[in-house]
Each structure stands twice: as C-alpha cells, then as structure tokens.
Amino acid sequence: MTQLQRRRIPDAAVARLPVYLQILNNLHATNVVRFSSDELAALAGVNAAKVRKDLSYLGSYGTRGVGYEVTYLIHQIRRELGLMREWNVVVVGAGNLGCALAKFGGFAPRGFPVVGIVDNDPKKIGQLTGALKVSDVRNLQKLVRDLEVTIGAITTSTSAAQSAADALIEAGIASILNFAPIVLAIPSSVSVRNVDLGVELQILSYYEQMRIEQTDSKNQQESNAVPV
Amino acid sequence: MTQLQRRRIPDAAVARLPVYLQILNNLHATNVVRFSSDELAALAGVNAAKVRKDLSYLGSYGTRGVGYEVTYLIHQIRRELGLMREWNVVVVGAGNLGCALAKFGGFAPRGFPVVGIVDNDPKKIGQLTGALKVSDVRNLQKLVRDLEVTIGAITTSTSAAQSAADALIEAGIASILNFAPIVLAIPSSVSVRNVDLGVELQILSYYEQMRIEQTDSKNQQESNAVPV
C-alpha cells in the first residue's frame, strides 16, 4: 500500500512549532520579511540546527544562503498545526477559572472560540458569563454536536474532573485541556494537555533548592579550605 | 574530590515527581497506606518501570514483595523537590490574571504563598488585591529582599514581559513562572517555566487534525475498495 498517511512530526517538534509561530507573528508585525535559522533560534532560545530540522518537517521551505520568508513560513506552520480553520471550545465548570476563560476574548482571534460553557450546579445553569449562558452538563452531547465543538476545557473542582472528562469523551470530544490537578483516566485515542500551576511551581522549587545547595556546598568548601 | 554534590535527577523525572506527589496525597487522604509501582503507574498513566526508576532516584525506599509506604514516599518526594520549606512568590503585573493569582488562596497551603504584587501603572499602585497592596515595580528589589521572595510570576502584557523578567533577575530572582506568550531572554542560571494556553491549544489542534485526516483517509480507502 502506498504511504498515504501524513508524514509524522516528532512530538518534541510539534510542541515547539507554536512557539516559532508566535515569534514569526511578532516578526511579521514588525515588518520583518525574512529570517535565518540562527535568528529564530536566538529568539526561541534553542539551537539553530534544531530550528532547521523542525522546519524541515514541514517541507523544504527555506532558501540556502538567504533564509526563510516570514509570511510563507507562518502559512506553512499554521497549515501543519491545523490552524487554517477554527476549533470550537466548550468549557466544563463555570467556576472562577471557567467563567474567566469564557469571558476572555483572547482565544477567538487565535482560532479557538469558546462557544459554550456547562456546569452541573442548578444555581449556575442559566446564568450569563460574558456572551454565553451556562448550560446543563447533561446537554453536553447536543451542544457539542450542534456547535461542532472539538476541544473541551475542564475547569471543575478536582473531584468532578474525571466525570467531566468522561462526559466530554461520551459527547465525542477527543482533545482535552485539563486545569484540574489530577491525572485523567482516558482512552489513548484522546489527547490531553494538563495545565497545573502547582506542578510548575514544584518543578521550579526543585531547581531553586538545587541552586541553593550548590551555593551552600561551595561556601562550605571555601570556609573549609586551609589557608596557606 | 569526594562526590559531595547532590545526585542529579533527570529533568524528565523531576517533572513527574509533582504528579506522583499529587496522587500520593490523594491516596493518603483516602487512608491508603501502601502502594505498588503498578498501582501508581496506572494512576499516573505511565509505565510501571518508569515509576520505579523515578522513585529510585530518591533512594531505595520500597520493599520488595510489598511496595512503597504512602506517607514515607510523600516525605521523600517533598524533601527532594524542596517542599520542606515555603517559597515566597511575587507577582509582576496587576492585571486580571495577576490579581487573580494574588487573591487565589490555593498556593499558600501548598507552600507557595504570594507575598507581593507589583505593577508600573500609577493608577494600579496602592490598590488592594485581596490582602495585598500593589507596589511600585521600582521597589521590587527591596520587596524581594525584605520578604525573602524566591519565585517571580510574570502576568504582564506581552510587551512588558521582558522588562519584567529583567527586573526580577536584577532583584535577585532565579525562578520565573511566565504567563506571557513570549520566549524570555534570560541567563542560563535562571529557571523559567512557561504557561501558555495558546500553545497548549495549538498542540491539541495538531493532533486533532491528525486524527481527522487519518479517519478521512480510512473512509477514502473504504469507499475505494472494490466490492467482491
């Protein structure tokens, strides 16, 4: 059988493409027309060879001796990441974070309009958050189908997060952005990205402590040194 | 020279330890006393061998044939991650997100109290956000020294984020949690964790599109199949 399936981009490269895109959008806004892998590498804080390899997964869109064209590359990255269309988002959990996401207008212009928000609390159902009315979570399937939702954001309490995930998957969603500090049990056919500030802070804590210990042991060493 | 320096834990393992810790805290709350690497692996959604190897970086704290003790492991992970003490956080940027972080009480109990918030907008300086008064960013150095701040969270606009980072580093901060969608230019001695929902959504978008294309090509194949 002929290799019809799409060229697969390594996960690590996929995670960097949005960062490149962000930088290229900035370059474009400042009227930069062309860039070299060296320049993008410096801006992205990575190795130039890595930039070239990452971009080469999209195809050979550079010109040797010249570099890459900003607008053309933006187009290619957007195509590859699936950003030529909009992906509708539904928020599950109308708490502080959920409502903030629903009101925040920053995602629609970037291609991810929040088109619905649901909750299971009768007191919240029917209330307005920005332009959206909170729906009953039991209507999730219908809402997903009617509004062609493809991404679900879980902003419930930790205890409700797993059933929120179950409901989303039941409704046909295969992409989940999870804000609850819990590892969701989901089939491998579903993608999840976790956003957990506690985890991020704890990772920082580890390296911070590491630095402190190194400094301490150096000082220790110095004060132990026998003066000649 | 004797190997005084701390056993170094691989970055990938460091990033998983907070997740294990979260799960173990839950187990502890439900009165679970012991667990096996298989059980934790299932809960964390990873391979059991990986769990054992990750935990082995802390030392040999399991018992063969039995498993690990929840409370003891919690203690060891906390020690290793540097969670035996508090790490004070300062928020730079008193916008929606910055104020939300300052008001949100969820970090203090987990060892990361937000002890200050600064901005450069005279209209915001002096205002109250929760229990904190917004300080002038020019007082950052003093604030960091007086309140023993070790972590800075950047919640400014994108355009102000780099100077916020510069100010934090100038003030002696070496751990930054960055919410602005920009790659910060910082010396290698400083740790940064980026939290960018746009990036997360775009990664989801890639895999979502991938799935759709695969389904499409399968349907294509089926309809092309010659019936016998």
Place this chain on the structure above:
DNA sequence: AGGGCTTCGTGCAGAATTTCACAAAGTTAA
C-alpha cells in the same frame, strides 16, 4: 563567469529517555 560568502538540509553520533526483563529480596502459607 567564477570565486567568495551565506545559510539551508540532513546524515550521523552522542545524549537522554523509555521500556524490557530478570535477579534480588521480601512475604505468605503449609
């Protein structure tokens, strides 16, 4: 036209990470 210069694309080696597989070490039960 041709030499010099720049920058891409990529093979390859090395590093990091993941996974397998199994001996070691413990428990349980008769």
Place this chain on the structure above:
DNA sequence: TTAACTTTGTGAAATTCTGCACGAAGCCCT
C-alpha cells in the same frame, strides 16, 4: 524450613531527541 508468589531495583536494549559538521545551493561582487 521450604516452596510459591509478589514486587522492587536496575542493567541493558530500544527509542527518541539533540547537536555537530558538512555538502548543497543560492546570492553578490568583480
């Protein structure tokens, strides 16, 4: 005590990711 069973800890293989190094290809200047 011994045999059967469980589960850890860890070498080693497999996989993924990174970074170097260099040929290929284009531009510019004379």
